[in-house]
Amino acid sequence: MGSAWLIRLTILAGAGLVVAAGGLVITRPQRIEPSRLAGFSADLANGAYLFDAAGCASCHAAPKAEGPERFKLGGGRRLATPFGTFHVPNISPDRRTGIGTWTVAEIVDAIAAGVGRDGSHQYPAMPYASYGRMSLADAHDLAAFLKTLPAVENEVPPHELGFPFGIRLGIGLWKLVNFNPGPVVALPAATPEVLRGRYLVEGPGHCGECHTPRDAGGGTLRSRWLAGAPAMEGPGRVPDLTPHPKALGPWSVADITGYLETGFKPDGDTAGGPMVEVIDNTARLTPEDRRAIALYLKAVPAIAPEPRPVTVK
Template sequence: MRRLLSIAAGVAVVAGLTGLVLTRPQHVDPAELDGIAPDLVRGETVFFAAGCASCHSAPNSEGEEKLVLAGGRRFETDFGTFIAPNISSDPEAGIGSWSALELADALIYGTGPAGQHYYPAFPYTTYTNMTPEDVVSLRAFLGTLPAASQESRAHEVGFPFNIRRSLGGWKLLYLEPGWVVDGDLDVQQQRGRYLVEALGHCAECHTPRDGLGGLSRDQWLTGAPNPSGKGRIPGLTTNHLDWSEADIAEYLKSGFTPDYDSAGGEMAEVIENTSRLSDEDRLAIAAYLKVVPVPANDATTD
């Protein structure tokens, strides 16, 4: 019996150590950023395509106020309430003192400067596909925006979701770099894929999730329940959205549908961002949406 207990204890120790190794925060290899010169124009495009202000500007801010990334917006989920942090250029309250490498760690692996796991309310499962050039350029552009001294507030997350180490296990399941829509895409469609799958995080709202909060990639962009509990976020695959590419591009520019309705709610904020993109980029998004496969088990239409 004593020997069995010793064996069991040894197995438990090995399992625990293995778990610690597998769930440790990951970091970007510094060599990946070596020699990359930031491009502020490129960084501005990334900023709007990635929708940074939509989450990190202060609640109820409008116009130029949205460039002050003081944080404070609340996002209620089944796992707790997450409060967007200050990511302004303030070196103390914000991320003004961060290096491009530290930003890369956050965006690509969901890892903070102190080696902590970030919650996936921050959509790093999308940003993980960003290029090093875009990360470096975004870091430079963020440094040109106003500083805000407002301190970030702690998330309101209870047990067991407040155990951040467990997020390492979640990442093993869901932090999956690579494209959902693959195959023979032309240059325009590839650009659209990058804007949607690496920057725009459209899937975060328009794709259903499983019980652990991970995106159901086999139901990519087929629509999802609204987190508010009211209604459903529509699908973007061709069986849900039958607009022409020109109609989609116009909607992303002006917010007007082909029937002259207008975007409302959170989508209005998305349009504020996509309206700042080039006509070519909006058309690229539209071209990508036209080649997103319709899952065999999703015959519904909106």
């Protein structure tokens, strides 16, 4: 090998290192600047409301938890995904097995920035891509509220993820593409009510995490926002929520608010699957907020649902 080759190789390797180092800098976990949280007082009633609006119990409490059990966030549920199995962590204030030693600011980082206490990226199985759209004041109130909940002693095993998904560093790249805390649907002429609905659906309500299909990289497809998606577990589909005639077009605003309160569809059928736990939460919102959600769903672009796969008998 001639020296010209050696020089070229050295330059290439050097360039490679610079790109890799640059990549690590751009994709490194970004905490929320502490000064942005300074001066917030903890409004615990608002934190409790956000807890319902954001459905934290749906993953972090025991399955089918009701009443006071919804506030016992000992974790332990398994979430099976194409990338492996996640074991939902204990986020109760237990000091040994939960997050009792975390500061409010560290909890806000996990909710709204997808950064763990040790400064590493959180997996997007925790829906911070949506929660990142919460106002910092709301995220702060919610974090302060979590600290008031009962401590639950429960050791949760580590996630079981295949290579390379076990490497948290790679999540930085996912975030670069998919973590965009701005609004999804631009609604320039919307009323404050519709904008409140957008906030609730795109942010804390994280409705798009189930109702929007994902690309190969696991990011939600903005071109098919809320247009329905394959069910995460089992066959079947999560329905299209856009105002398309084959989707929620025929539902009135009252049909939608009624469903979010009681689970009854206009045809008398009742909600099933993972939507049952969502309605457990939306039923606790104010009627004004359920109406805001319905008005937003009427304002998003109408997109035809994917045709159902033909079942061969």
